[in-house]
Amino acid sequence: MVWLVTFHSSLIPGFLVSWPTRTQRRKAEIGCRGETCIRPAPTSAFGALHPLTMQLIELGILGLFAGAVGALTGIGGGLIITPVLTLVAGVPIHQAIGTSLCCVIATSSGAAASYVEHHLSNIRLGMTLELGTTLGAVAGALVAARLPREVLGILFAILLTYAGGTMVRRSLQAEGPESEEVANYTIRHLPIGLLGSGVAGVVSGLLGIGGGPIKVPLMYLVMGIPFKVATATSNFMIGVTASASAFIYYARGDVRLLITAPTAIGVFVGASLATHIMRRTPSRWLVRLFSLIMFYFALMMIWKSVQGGFAR
């Protein structure tokens, strides 16, 4: 009964409650130190759009875009979210990376689930390589905390250029490796694979991506895994890899509630819409267009790093 009453009181619009006492009580409850608290607004949410409402809508739309583009081009949301958050929304790069890690978990899960259901993911191989990626991810996240914004910006620009180049090359190839055997293959060079997974984990922990651009070529070219299985298994590993570093960002306060939650919701919806509505693979011109956007993002990241224009 008490629970019901408190539940309903939480649904009462704010203007019916006296703000100062409510806010002060809440501050005392949660040990808020003041500087990170949203200032009490004089008007209710039903009046003019409050800055918080605007922020949530803006981040939700950016997330929607990033999620859709990530799903359409197959590069995952991680490479898009951080540049969009830092360059468009002015989010500090460490917080953008923390947000990106959370979003990557949300977007990869859906695709990973269907790959697993279609027996494409090699769960045992994925679990083994996760030994490398998680250790690397923890190390990468710890290092990222000590790196200045500008260094992270330049590293991210390099990654964007590399991924954009991969996309262009793939769009120039006549046909992807489509008609290959996905059931019978032998895993080669497991130690190199583990080491490479560690590197992929470090990059993921540093820059907040899932590590797909490194893991897929590693499995396909070095370990002799069929391309489809490599993609599916890489996707399977993304969530665990990202969460291994996300908690360290969280501990440093770089997973901000009002940035992460709206972006993650947008990314989740955007990625789901993109995969369900557009089932076919995107046209080559679309892929080339998006690779151009990535090169542009890369230039902007370098420009901002050199200028020292990243938000604190």
Add this chain to the structure above:
Amino acid sequence: MSRFSQDKAERAIAVVLRYGSLISTLIMALGLGLMLLRGPALSIPAYHRIRLSLLLPMLVRFDPAALTEFGVLLLLLTPLFRILVAMGSFALERDFKYVLISLGVLVTVLVSISFAIEG
């Protein structure tokens, strides 16, 4: 290992992956929605650590910020549940080599979580 038991394990893993992210997204949306409905003037706590002793009572009272925070944490914990399910399925198949490997991954993620739990 039989194809049948592997099928079941794969289905269980797929369920965790699919519904873990879906449910946590819904909880985040509910939290943000309530936050806007109640007026955005609530103080938003600076969560740097998981303080269950503070989070749980606020969650029971449907505090919007606590709900949103819970959604984010659930999202971050979904991969952990996935490791546990895979580990359980390896154990059922008596494939102890992979139980050990899963345990290694699990410990690494737990170490990462330990950074975030307030001591």
